[in-house]
Amino acid sequence: MQAAWEIDLFGRRQAQADAAAARLRGAQAGWHDARVAVAAETATSYVDLRVCERQLEVARNDARSRAESARLTGLSADAGFTAPAVAAQARASAAEASARVTQQQAQCDLTVKALIALTGLDEAALRRRLEAGWTEPSGIAAGAIPSLPAALLAQRPDVYAAERNVEAASADVGAARADLYPRLSLSGQLGSALIHVAGQNLSARTWQIGPLALSMPVFDAGRRAAATDAAVARYEEAVVQYEARVRQAVREVEEALVNLRSADDRSDDARIAVEGYRVSFAAAEARYRSGLGSLIELEDQRRVLLAAETTLVGLQRDRVAAWIALYRALGGGWRTPETSTARSANPNDEEAPR
Numbered sequence: 001m002q003a004a005w006e007i008d009l010f011g012r013r014q015a016q017a018d019a020a021a022a023r024l025r026g027a028q029a030g031w032h033d034a035r036v037a038v039a040a041e042t043a044t045s046y047v048d049l050r051v052c053e054r055q056l057e058v059a060r061n062d063a064r065s066r067a068e069s070a071r072l073t074g075l076s077a078d079a080g081f082t083a084p085a086v087a088a089q090a091r092a093s094a095a096e097a098s099a100r101v102t103q104q105q106a107q108c109d110l111t112v113k114a115l116i117a118l119t120g121l122d123e124a125a126l127r128r129r130l131e132a133g134w135t136e137p138s139g140i141a142a143g144a145i146p147s148l149p150a151a152l153l154a155q156r157p158d159v160y161a162a163e164r165n166v167e168a169a170s171a172d173v174g175a176a177r178a179d180l181y182p183r184l185s186l187s188g189q190l191g192s193a194l195i196h197v198a199g200q201n202l203s204a205r206t207w208q209i210g211p212l213a214l215s216m217p218v219f220d221a222g223r224r225a226a227a228t229d230a231a232v233a234r235y236e237e238a239v240v241q242y243e244a245r246v247r248q249a250v251r252e253v254e255e256a257l258v259n260l261r262s263a264d265d266r267s268d269d270a271r272i273a274v275e276g277y278r279v280s281f282a283a284a285e286a287r288y289r290s291g292l293g294s295l296i297e298l299e300d301q302r303r304v305l306l307a308a309e310t311t312l313v314g315l316q317r318d319r320v321a322a323w324i325a326l327y328r329a330l331g332g333g334w335r336t337p338e339t340s341t342a343r344s345a346n347p348n349d350e351e352a353p354r
Contacts, residue, residue: 004187012178019171025337026164033157036332042118043324045111050134051317052108058309059104063097065302069288070094073295086295093299153249155331162242169235176231180224183215249329256326263319270312277305 008014070090077087112130116123153159188209195202217224284301287293327333 002189006185010178015171015175019168022164022168026161029157029161040328049111066094066097162245166238169238173231176228252329260322
């Protein structure tokens with residue numbers, strides 16, 4: 001058995017170990033980043049499905065209303081009180097609404113397929129879970145969020161992984177520079193032998209420590225110097241990537257806050273608009289059925305109401321989606337190993353907001 005031990009005079013081996021440990025922590029953070037991404041995408045797809053179902057209900061109500069108008073218009077045309085062209089227009093409007101319902105139903109089915117791919121559940125089991133009703137989570141956009149501590153960005157797995165890449169690249173620079181200096185190593189060996197000759201057994205055991213070897217990097221045609229320059233370049237690249245990741249994190253948080261505030265500010269106006277258009281449509285429908293209004297006026301009011309209801313449902317989706325985006329932009333509740341260790345050492349600390 002032979003063994004050799006390098007005496008780490010200039011920290012080359014320690015720097016290599018530090019770089020490997022930093023890359024390991026970065027890879028673990030990358031796994032958490034993927035987990036948060038899948039959770040956020042699943043939540044977004046779920047909200048898309050629930051909003052699609054609400055839009056489907058809006059489309060069905062509109063289709064029922066148009067079908068009833070077409071039926072009444074057809075009866076009036078058969079009695080000679082309404083022109084056939086008006087009845088044809090009412091039937092076309094009803095057919096258009098029916099096609100919209102079919103299209104919306106297909107969109108909801110496609111969203112279910114996306115959830116199946118994300119969750120790994122079979123379709124029957126997933127649809128059973130989706131049978132329960134859904135209401136928008138309370139407290140979403142209940143108040144404006146003026147700002148968030150910048151330290152929260154450090155809780156993002158991707159920012160943490162980029163920071164660990166900088167740490168690993170810095171350790172690589174240290175290892176490359178230490179490689180320019182001499183190396184001191186100590187070797188040794190242990191041996192055991194058994195010899196059988198003419199009925200006699202002879203055994204021998206030997207051991208040796210040394211020699212103490214010193215290697216000097218004298219002539220390498222600039223290989224070690226080039227390796228050091230490459231390590232420095234990789235470190236500078238890692239720093240630039242880290243800065244870019246932090247800027248991207250700030251942008252994502254700010255965009256989520258802007259979208260959240262915008263959806264919150266528009267919700268009340270959209271709700272008031274829907275209520276007003278419903279009253280206007282009811283009046284137009286009453287006038288049409290009493291013979292005082294035209295079908296064109298009724299259809300115009302119907303289109304306006306449909307657009308307003310669709311906008312309101314879309315705002316509900318935007319509000320929840322903005323919260324999901326903010327959740328993801330702030331790391332999805334993930335904690336750095338250093339933070340987790342500190343909290344374990346101080347169990348009486350208050351729970352940080354997630």
